[in-house]
Amino acid sequence: MKMRRSERIVAVTKILTDNPYKLISLNRFTERFDAAKSTISEDLAIIKGVFSKEKMGRVETVSGAAGGVRFIPSKGEGDIKEIIRDVCKRLSNSDRVLPGGYIYMTDLIFDPELMSNIGKVFATKFADLEADYIITMETKGIPIALMVARALNLPLVSIRRNSRVTEGSVVSINYVTGSSQKIETMSLARRALPEESKVIIIDDFMKAGGTAKGMLDLMAEFKAEVVDLGVLVETANPKDKLVDDYTSLVILEEVDKVKREIVVKPSSWIQELN
Amino acid sequence: MKMRRSERIVAVTKILTDNPYKLISLNRFTERFDAAKSTISEDLAIIKGVFSKEKMGRVETVSGAAGGVRFIPSKGEGDIKEIIRDVCKRLSNSDRVLPGGYIYMTDLIFDPELMSNIGKVFATKFADLEADYIITMETKGIPIALMVARALNLPLVSIRRNSRVTEGSVVSINYVTGSSQKIETMSLARRALPEESKVIIIDDFMKAGGTAKGMLDLMAEFKAEVVDLGVLVETANPKDKLVDDYTSLVILEEVDKVKREIVVKPSSWIQELN
Numbered sequence: 001m002k003m004r005r006s007e008r009i010v011a012v013t014k015i016l017t018d019n020p021y022k023l024i025s026l027n028r029f030t031e032r033f034d035a036a037k038s039t040i041s042e043d044l045a046i047i048k049g050v051f052s053k054e055k056m057g058r059v060e061t062v063s064g065a066a067g068g069v070r071f072i073p074s075k076g077e078g079d080i081k082e083i084i085r086d087v088c089k090r091l092s093n094s095d096r097v098l099p100g101g102y103i104y105m106t107d108l109i110f111d112p113e114l115m116s117n118i119g120k121v122f123a124t125k126f127a128d129l130e131a132d133y134i135i136t137m138e139t140k141g142i143p144i145a146l147m148v149a150r151a152l153n154l155p156l157v158s159i160r161r162n163s164r165v166t167e168g169s170v171v172s173i174n175y176v177t178g179s180s181q182k183i184e185t186m187s188l189a190r191r192a193l194p195e196e197s198k199v200i201i202i203d204d205f206m207k208a209g210g211t212a213k214g215m216l217d218l219m220a221e222f223k224a225e226v227v228d229l230g231v232l233v234e235t236a237n238p239k240d241k242l243v244d245d246y247t248s249l250v251i252l253e254e255v256d257k258v259k260r261e262i263v264v265k266p267s268s269w270i271q272e273l274n
Numbered sequence: 275m276k277m278r279r280s281e282r283i284v285a286v287t288k289i290l291t292d293n294p295y296k297l298i299s300l301n302r303f304t305e306r307f308d309a310a311k312s313t314i315s316e317d318l319a320i321i322k323g324v325f326s327k328e329k330m331g332r333v334e335t336v337s338g339a340a341g342g343v344r345f346i347p348s349k350g351e352g353d354i355k356e357i358i359r360d361v362c363k364r365l366s367n368s369d370r371v372l373p374g375g376y377i378y379m380t381d382l383i384f385d386p387e388l389m390s391n392i393g394k395v396f397a398t399k400f401a402d403l404e405a406d407y408i409i410t411m412e413t414k415g416i417p418i419a420l421m422v423a424r425a426l427n428l429p430l431v432s433i434r435r436n437s438r439v440t441e442g443s444v445v446s447i448n449y450v451t452g453s454s455q456k457i458e459t460m461s462l463a464r465r466a467l468p469e470e471s472k473v474i475i476i477d478d479f480m481k482a483g484g485t486a487k488g489m490l491d492l493m494a495e496f497k498a499e500v501v502d503l504g505v506l507v508e509t510a511n512p513k514d515k516l517v518d519d520y521t522s523l524v525i526l527e528e529v530d531k532v533k534r535e536i537v538v539k540p541s542s543w544i545q546e547l548n
Contacts, residue, residue, distance in 0.1 A: 019387075189380070
């Protein structure tokens with residue numbers, strides 16, 4: 001039984017948004033809904049218009065024989081500001097003060113809805129980088145990185161803090177944590193990442209940048225091109241990090257252990273959004 | 275400017291599917307789209323009908339003053355079978371044979387699209403359990419568990435293999451891994467999980483069930499009620515596990531190290547689906 005436009009448009013919207021960054025041929029829609037190509041094109045034009053007007057992401061049409069349509073889950077500037085402002089508000093709760101100038105943020109990092117939104121924020125920022133893989137470091141980097149990878153439709157590769165025998169041949173490097181100056185090891189299985197890939201590194205937290213520097217060094221071992229490095233929270237101090245180019249969302253200005261005060265703010269590129 | 279039905283229905287579909295299990299009041303739609311309650315109700319009836327017919331999940335209406343509508347991302351039986359059959363096919367690739375009867379499955383576990391689907395499979399199975407939290411064990415359990423948590427709109431709590439000083443007061447227990455009989459430690463911060471919560475445990479792999487047993491014991495320390503335990507892959511041997519009640523998706527029958535053959539099959543409840 002054929003569907004009416006209002007019905008078909010529900011199903012097409014669902015299929016598009018379930019498959020971020022995936023090129024879907026118009027034939028798939030014409031066959032599934034027994035509709036003419038021109039009809040589906042009209043449906044897509046309506047969806048495209050609504051998404052654009054309501055800032056719900058973009059619908060991109062690729063013409064030609066290998067063409068089709070794809071959904072790009074970008075966030076509007078206002079939504080990005082609101083998401084990050086909400087993160088700042090939640091992070092500034094004084095109950096989060098931990099010893100050593102750290103703050104408790106595990107609950108936020110494992111909040112699936114928040115991470116889904118943060119994933120879309122990074123995906124909006126990194127939309128044009130044409131990366132092949134998202135790279136992170138276990139454990140706390142994984143939820144954010146997985147959601148960035150989901151939004152960009154890319155595979156995720158997680159670096160481990162120890163080498164495990166169960167993953168075949170492994171590349172390990174030592175690195176010095178920037179803040180506590182301890183020597184640690186990080187490892188990645190050879191088979192996990194093809195050489196000369198284009199990668200985006202995602203992590204939850206950056207203080208001095210020692211771990212980030214280690215990840216860059218490890219990526220060099222895989223001849224990977226690191227096109228950006230995204231962190232959820234960076235600390236204002238030390239000002240000079242061990243890595244130069246990165247994109248943070250939130251800056252942790254100060255943790256006053258005596259007054260139990262946490263000062264956080266959106267990073268400058270977020271503040272400059274309209 | 276008011277929207278036409280075909281436009282409004284795109285936006286309503288997007289809002290519903292972006293917010294699994296979240297009750298959204300009809301007022302939110304009437305205000306945002308400047309439409310009468312009866313108009314929005316008609317929109318929702320159309321969306322409900324299409325989702326049901328196309329097996330794209332359920333739209334549930336809750337009546338009353340505190341009522342509204344919510345999207346439940348359940349998968350149809352046919353889709354579940356297809357997703358799990360695809361996992362079995364990918365897992366049976368002989369390149370995955372690792373020493374010790376293990377198989378390499380890290381790439382699948384960090385495949386965001388696959389994990390999103392697996393998350394919805396578990397969410398379909400566990401839809402009526404009314405859990406408060408999803409619990410997992412770092413590292414490889416996190417991607418699956420995060421996607422289950424996302425589909426059920428629940429917070430995720432990740433047990434750690436070591437206690438970290440940065441999370442305040444911590445409960446640690448020792449457990450014996452069922453297969454290698456080694457004594458290991460797992461820990462969870464007190465603040466991460468309120469006492470007497472209803473929880474679902476999710477993990478990637480179960481052999482003898484030692485880790486799962488450890489997680490059950492740790493949950494007992496938090497007075498939690500474990501309503502189910504979901505694992506992506508269980509091994510056929512040993513047949514008797516250290517835990518009784520669990521739900522697996524895939525059974526690893528045999529890994530022949532000499533012939534480099536992997537035999538995997540969907541678990542029985544999946545095979546019995548129509």
